[in-house]
Amino acid sequence: MIEVVWADSEDPPPVGMEAELRDALGSRVSIQHLDSVEGAVEAVGEDTDCVVSEYRLKDGTALDLFAQVRKSHPDTSLVLYTETDFEEIEAGEQSQTLDYVPKPGGDVAEVVAESIRSRTQLSYPLPGDEEERLMELRKHDVDELSTQETFNRLTELAAKLFDARTAFVGIVSQHQENFVGCYGIDWPTLPREDTVCTYGILDDSVMVVEDIESDPRFQDSDLLRELGLRFYAGAPITTENGHRIGMFCLLDTEPRSLDDMEKRCLRLFADEVREQMELRRRIRRGETE
Amino acid sequence: MSDLVSDEIDFSRPMNLLVLDTPNKEMCMDSLTRTVPGEQNALVVTVLRQPQEYIDGWQDTCGELPAKLVLVGVKDMTDKLDSGPDGDVGLVTVNSPSDLTGLSIRVGEALTELDELNDRQIVVCFNSITPLLQYIDLQTGYRFINSITGRLRTMDAYAHFHVDPSAHDPQEIETLKALFDLVVEPQTNDGAVSWKQAE
Numbered sequence: 001m002i003e004v005v006w007a008d009s010e011d012p013p014p015v016g017m018e019a020e021l022r023d024a025l026g027s028r029v030s031i032q033h034l035d036s037v038e039g040a041v042e043a044v045g046e047d048t049d050c051v052v053s054e055y056r057l058k059d060g061t062a063l064d065l066f067a068q069v070r071k072s073h074p075d076t077s078l079v080l081y082t083e084t085d086f087e088e089i090e091a092g093e094q095s096q097t098l099d100y101v102p103k104p105g106g107d108v109a110e111v112v113a114e115s116i117r118s119r120t121q122l123s124y125p126l127p128g129d130e131e132e133r134l135m136e137l138r139k140h141d142v143d144e145l146s147t148q149e150t151f152n153r154l155t156e157l158a159a160k161l162f163d164a165r166t167a168f169v170g171i172v173s174q175h176q177e178n179f180v181g182c183y184g185i186d187w188p189t190l191p192r193e194d195t196v197c198t199y200g201i202l203d204d205s206v207m208v209v210e211d212i213e214s215d216p217r218f219q220d221s222d223l224l225r226e227l228g229l230r231f232y233a234g235a236p237i238t239t240e241n242g243h244r245i246g247m248f249c250l251l252d253t254e255p256r257s258l259d260d261m262e263k264r265c266l267r268l269f270a271d272e273v274r275e276q277m278e279l280r281r282r283i284r285r286g287e288t289e
Numbered sequence: 290m291s292d293l294v295s296d297e298i299d300f301s302r303p304m305n306l307l308v309l310d311t312p313n314k315e316m317c318m319d320s321l322t323r324t325v326p327g328e329q330n331a332l333v334v335t336v337l338r339q340p341q342e343y344i345d346g347w348q349d350t351c352g353e354l355p356a357k358l359v360l361v362g363v364k365d366m367t368d369k370l371d372s373g374p375d376g377d378v379g380l381v382t383v384n385s386p387s388d389l390t391g392l393s394i395r396v397g398e399a400l401t402e403l404d405e406l407n408d409r410q411i412v413v414c415f416n417s418i419t420p421l422l423q424y425i426d427l428q429t430g431y432r433f434i435n436s437i438t439g440r441l442r443t444m445d446a447y448a449h450f451h452v453d454p455s456a457h458d459p460q461e462i463e464t465l466k467a468l469f470d471l472v473v474e475p476q477t478n479d480g481a482v483s484w485k486q487a488e
Contacts, residue, residue: 063390086381086394095389095425097433099440100397105405110443111397120439123432125467193428199464216458220426 002029002116007040007053007065017109024113037065044069046175048076049116052108055082055089063089063096070096074193075122075175077115081108097121123193127202133243134174140245142171142180145280151181151273154248158269159183162262164250166229169237169273170197171246181273185251194223200234201244206263208233211255231256235263235270240278248273303445304470305438309454309462309487313475314342316484318350320449321412329410330403331355334396336363336386337416337451341370344378354378357406359399361392387424389433396437404444413441413448418465419456427461431468438468 002025006013013031021029034040037060044051051069053062066078078098082089099115101108115121127133142148155167166184170177177195179187192198196218200207209232212218213225218232231254234247248270258266308316321331326347333343340360347354360370360380370380381398383391403411415437422430434450441448450469454462466472472487 080394080397086391086398089390089394095387095391096393097389097429097436098393099436100394102398102401106397106401107404111440114439114443115436118439118442120436121432122435123428125431125464216427216461217464220428 001047002027002050003045003048004029004031004112005040005043005048005051006031006033007035007037007051007057007062008033009035009054009056009058011054013052014108020109021113021116024109025117037061037068040065041068041072044073044076046073048073050077050079050112052079052081052112054103055080055084061090066096066098073175074191075119077112077119077121079108079112079115081106124198125202127244129243132241133201133245136239136241136243137171137173137245140171140239140277140281142178142277144284145277147276147280148181150276152183154269154272155181155183158248158250158266161265162250162258164231164252166251168249168251169246170195170234170249171237172197172201177246180246190223194221196224196232197234197247197249200247200249201236204236204238204244206233206235206258206266207247208258208263210257213255228253230254233258233263233266235267237270237274237277239274246273303442303447305441305468306447306449307466307469307472307487308449308451308484309472309474310451311453311455313451314338314346315482316475317343317414317416317449317451318346319484320447321414322347322351323412323447324410326351326353326355329355329412330357330406332359332361332396332399332403332411332413334361334392334413334415335366336420339366340380343414344370355412356409357403359403361395361399385424386420389425389429393433393436397440400440400444411441411444411446413446415448415450417451417453419451419453422457422461427464431464434465434468 012033018029018031032043034043036058053065055062062080069076080098081101081103083103099111101111151169159167168179169181171180176189176192177197178189209215212230212232218224229251231252234249236244237246237248238244340362358378362382363386364382364384370378381395383395473484474487475482476485
């Protein structure tokens with residue numbers, strides 16, 4: 001189900017918009033119409049794919065709305081669909097990426113559909129098999145598989161073995177990373193754009209970031225800076241079908257490196273996680289059949 | 290097809306192309322004039338070169354301008370353009386290269402206009418990603434370029450984006466590459482420069 005929040009104090013979404021989006025995206029579509037910044041912010045949730053807004057709303061502007069949505073739901077597409085002239089639009093302090101469609105005249109359905117279909121407002125690259133990867137992930141529901149105690153043990157073992165401050169098992173879902181086993185940290189989830197594992201699942205190799213502060217992909221991350229993290233190493237958790245659904249990782253507060261033997265050991269931990277999930281999934285499937 | 294481009298590169302389809310080089314006028318015009326100017330609508334986003342240089346480039350290379358040309362520049366650029374008697378040229382500006390809201394709107398405005406005009410081929414030059422990333426972080430820049438390349442893909446545009454690899458960490462360039470259909474870099478043979486697919 002595609003979910004769109006449509007903010008406009010005067011006009012409802014154009015007639016036929018739902019059908020156009022449904023045809024373009026091949027999925028059911030729900031459009032929720034709100035007339036205020038406050039209402040629209042409240043309506044945006046984890047599953048909101050896109051927010052479309054007229055510039056002037058009764059309690060603020062689209063840019064006020066977009067700034068809040070970008071902060072709380074960074075992967076959501078933002079489309080400014082307005083009849084307000086450029087000269088009258090005040091960008092404010094927070095400059096941000098958005099798709100712009102003039103009203104009337106522009107093909108807003110096409111722009112909204114493309115921003116959702118190709119996820120064109122993400123701030124990070126996706127693996128080539130993202131769609132299949134997410135489908136595979138649905139088969140490995142870690143809550144159902146009761147793996148947390150096992151994964152906590154594995155991460156403690158890894159942290160001690162590598163003399164690292166932290167180790168964790170992270171599963172990378174559509175918009176966030178879920179930490180399903182941890183030692184030394186206590187994070188339930190993080191937005192995908194804030195995690196190093198987002199880059200780790202792009203290929204099969206063990207990813208090592210010797211110094212996070214000197215890597216342009218992560219050096220501006222407030223979160224990593226606040227946590228004082230400098231070193232990252234992660235081995236992908238790859239399913240039988242070859243999809244990388246997450247990472248087995250080490251973190252430390254000082255820059256360091258991993259030699260080939262250590263990389264191999266880290267990969268063994270990732271393989272162990274994969275096997276635990278696979279076995280439990282098979283047992284569970286057997287139980288329910 | 291121009292002899293500036295290696296035969297190994299398939300230019301037979303619309304694409305988003307990343308050009309790894311210092312801004313290069315020949316490469317720019319080579320990519321922009323892949324179709325006859327009279328049969329194309331063009332968008333140039335320039336925060337490095339003066340808009341007039343593009344008009345001169347088209348005139349020098351082809352003797353004519355695109356059927357419709359929109360230039361998006363920054364505020365301190367000259368707004369006096371000499372496009373000749375027949376040029377249908379528009380120039381709009383934003384406050385600074387880091388004004389992503391302004392750039393998003395100006396680019397969206399221009400692409401909507403060019404798309405609605407007629408069925409001519411849309412060609413685009415973005416010059417350049419490098420100054421953009423001097424003001425904003427990689428993630429923010431990635432999102433912005435992602436949004437523009439996504440929009441261009443739906444319009445079957447031929448677009449090229451410049452980035453100066455010597456001004457960036459290699460990891461930045463590697464990350465940006467994911468947004469493009471093809472990445473090219475210059476090669477020199479017997480003093481002549483041509484373009485080859487980058488590793």
